Amino acid sequence: MRAYPYHRLTGPVTARIGGVRLRGPGDAREQLDAKACSVVERVVALGMAERTEWQSARLALKATVPASEIEKKGHWSDVAVVAVLTEGATNARTVARLMPGPEGGKDWTGEIELNRHDHLDRASLAVHVVATVGGVEGRIIASTDPDQEWMIDVTAEEPLRNRELDVNTVSFTRGGERLRSFQGAPWILDTAGRMPTVRLNSDFEGLVALVESQGSTVKGILREMLLAQMSSEVWTAVFHTAIGDLEIEDDGTPLFPPDWRGAVLREMLPDVVPGQSEENALREVHSRRTGEGSWTDLQARIQYAAARRAEVAQTLAGAVRDIERIDQGTHA
Amino acid sequence: MTHRPEYLPERLALISDLKAAEYISSGLLEGSEDVPSIALNKSADTLPGDEARLRLDRVRDLIDDTMTRFHDERPTTADAWLAPRLHETLRLTRQEAADKEFWTYMALGVAPDYVVWRHLSEPKADGSPGRVARDRFVGPQYKQTFARLWWAAELFRDGPDYRPVVVACGNQDMLNSALRLDVIDHRPTALALVRMMERGTVRTGREVNAMTPAINAAAATLMYDVIAPDVGRDGEPLRDWIAAAESALPSPRSNLPEGPEEQRAPIESVERLVGHFAELFADAQVRGRTSGEGD
Numbered sequence: 001m002r003a004y005p006y007h008r009l010t011g012p013v014t015a016r017i018g019g020v021r022l023r024g025p026g027d028a029r030e031q032l033d034a035k036a037c038s039v040v041e042r043v044v045a046l047g048m049a050e051r052t053e054w055q056s057a058r059l060a061l062k063a064t065v066p067a068s069e070i071e072k073k074g075h076w077s078d079v080a081v082v083a084v085l086t087e088g089a090t091n092a093r094t095v096a097r098l099m100p101g102p103e104g105g106k107d108w109t110g111e112i113e114l115n116r117h118d119h120l121d122r123a124s125l126a127v128h129v130v131a132t133v134g135g136v137e138g139r140i141i142a143s144t145d146p147d148q149e150w151m152i153d154v155t156a157e158e159p160l161r162n163r164e165l166d167v168n169t170v171s172f173t174r175g176g177e178r179l180r181s182f183q184g185a186p187w188i189l190d191t192a193g194r195m196p197t198v199r200l201n202s203d204f205e206g207l208v209a210l211v212e213s214q215g216s217t218v219k220g221i222l223r224e225m226l227l228a229q230m231s232s233e234v235w236t237a238v239f240h241t242a243i244g245d246l247e248i249e250d251d252g253t254p255l256f257p258p259d260w261r262g263a264v265l266r267e268m269l270p271d272v273v274p275g276q277s278e279e280n281a282l283r284e285v286h287s288r289r290t291g292e293g294s295w296t297d298l299q300a301r302i303q304y305a306a307a308r309r310a311e312v313a314q315t316l317a318g319a320v321r322d323i324e325r326i327d328q329g330t331h332a
Numbered sequence: 333m334t335h336r337p338e339y340l341p342e343r344l345a346l347i348s349d350l351k352a353a354e355y356i357s358s359g360l361l362e363g364s365e366d367v368p369s370i371a372l373n374k375s376a377d378t379l380p381g382d383e384a385r386l387r388l389d390r391v392r393d394l395i396d397d398t399m400t401r402f403h404d405e406r407p408t409t410a411d412a413w414l415a416p417r418l419h420e421t422l423r424l425t426r427q428e429a430a431d432k433e434f435w436t437y438m439a440l441g442v443a444p445d446y447v448v449w450r451h452l453s454e455p456k457a458d459g460s461p462g463r464v465a466r467d468r469f470v471g472p473q474y475k476q477t478f479a480r481l482w483w484a485a486e487l488f489r490d491g492p493d494y495r496p497v498v499v500a501c502g503n504q505d506m507l508n509s510a511l512r513l514d515v516i517d518h519r520p521t522a523l524a525l526v527r528m529m530e531r532g533t534v535r536t537g538r539e540v541n542a543m544t545p546a547i548n549a550a551a552a553t554l555m556y557d558v559i560a561p562d563v564g565r566d567g568e569p570l571r572d573w574i575a576a577a578e579s580a581l582p583s584p585r586s587n588l589p590e591g592p593e594e595q596r597a598p599i600e601s602v603e604r605l606v607g608h609f610a611e612l613f614a615d616a617q618v619r620g621r622t623s624g625e626g627d
Binding site: 082 | 350473487559
């Protein structure tokens with residue numbers, strides 16, 4: 001817990017995106033389908049826009065702040081509520097002030113504009129309550145919980161927080177020198193690009209058909225297991241890629257990468273080093289990898305974190321149940 | 333020294349880290365080898381379309397001029413001259429500039445000779461040769477040779493005015509430390525830092541290195557966007573400027589070029605922060621001295 005030298009709010013601040021209007025060339029407008037905005041996942045999928053040439057998106061926002069606490073405690077004046085939209089990869093930062101609603105400053109509403117050219121992948125939206133405290137203007141007295149931030153995905157076609165595994169099929173024998181060296185392998189992971197990708201070997205007989213199969217037959221069960229296995233390997237591989245490529249501050253502090261690598265680390269670290277803040281966990285893992293303390297001991301934790309993300313246990317339990325059912329069916 | 337590539341295609345391209353790794357030999361990092369340009373271009377993906385801004389010769393000419401102009405000077409002095417002109421020549425959106433593969437191609441396919449000229453370290457005392465750090469070819473935004481200049485120009489320009497960029501890039505400590513901080517994503521903050529350098533409130537690298545962390549730390553409790561609001565960013569002027577690249581002349585070599593006609597940051601906001609940062613800086617200096625780290 002961080003200590004602040006001034007009074008802050010203890011109640012929660014929450015935000016909600018109610019709707020999105022897109023604007024394109026020649027003043028073309030479009031109201032984004034409500035399905036593109038998931039309140040449960042807190043994600044907006046701008047890739048669902050009908051017009052692909054949109055230039056800006058205007059997000060309608062509502063924030064709820066602990067108004068009675070502000071009034072009761074009386075430490076704060078000039079209270080303002082601001083929404084901040086940022087993306088590390090493009091250094092984009094857009095700020096909008098929200099306006100208090102009619103009911104005593106509990107609900108604040110407003111709009112924030114996302115400029116398409118200023119974003120690459122995902123922007124996150126936070127809401128801060130700012131006030132004058134003890135004569136100091138502009139103090140941040142409360143913010144949305146980092147876990148509760150909204151994510152605006154500029155390309156996604158579905159509002160999902162966790163991304164689906166990107167799988168593509170390629171012939172390893174004909175796919176260039178690098179892939180040729182993996183001949184005979186059913187799949188490999190490519191973590192070099194903007195997003196990690198699984199490359200399936202189309203030369204491996206029956207594999208593509210298996211991965212693309214559907215239904216709950218034996219084939220379907222095998223497919224689910226295979227995907228969970230791949231997914232677990234992907235999580236392990238991206239964790240290692242991310243941790244192996246950290247930027248280090250002059251004082252030795254490792255930094256979270258601004259892209260998906262950072263997101264992966266933030267997601268997995270609580271399982272790898274439980275009970276620590278993100279920053280401390282990152283420092284711990286980094287120092288172990290670079291030779292202080294045991295890196296080997298950590299491998300089981302990394303594998304555990306990856307298997308959890310990939311839902312290996314659930315998939316396996318489901319597969320065992322399904323196989324029993326099939327067995328019963330054949331014996332009946 | 334590493335030479336200008338023998339083969340230069342017509343258009344700029346992208347190259348992934350994975351493919352690029354094959355070409356970043358230790359000979360190249362020591363400045364003793366060239367990049368096999370024909371093979372490299374076979375691995376690269378040419379950018380689609382026929383926009384003039386993505387023609388390779390425009391930016392290569394600029395690099396040639398930079399190396400000629402700063403031939404007898406320390407290569408670091410070239411940063412302040414090249415940054416605004418590189419930005420104006422390429423006319424990228426931030427979305428495009430966030431693509432690492434673009435900058436990796438610039439370093440390997442367009443101007444490996446520049447990367448070596450600019451970033452080769454002095455030979456060591458034991459006689460081992462100087463080296464270029466690998467991240468000058470494939471590194472993050474604030475390290476990669478061309479990405480850092482482009483982003484410095486993008487974050488320190490005041491609408492069409494590149495003068496603050498020249499000031500910021502004229503101080504290596506500013507360029508190296510500020511570019512890593514999120515606070516400069518707020519334009520009045522970036523411009524206030526420049527003002528303080530212009531006025532001599534901060535002068536030496538040591539002072540810059542004392543001030544920037546103090547400002548960054550204060551941003552955890554203070555909302556600079558509320559204390560010193562900026563105007564909203566409108567996408568239109570940038571789109572017009574990019575479209576105008578079709579008929580644009582080469583970036584002026586003697587005068588400063590002009591950026592997109594975006595609205596400038598409000599002067600009151602910048603001044604407000606200058607006052608605020610000066611106080612923070614004074615505090616940071618006092619603390620530095622009492623803890624025995626001062627002069």
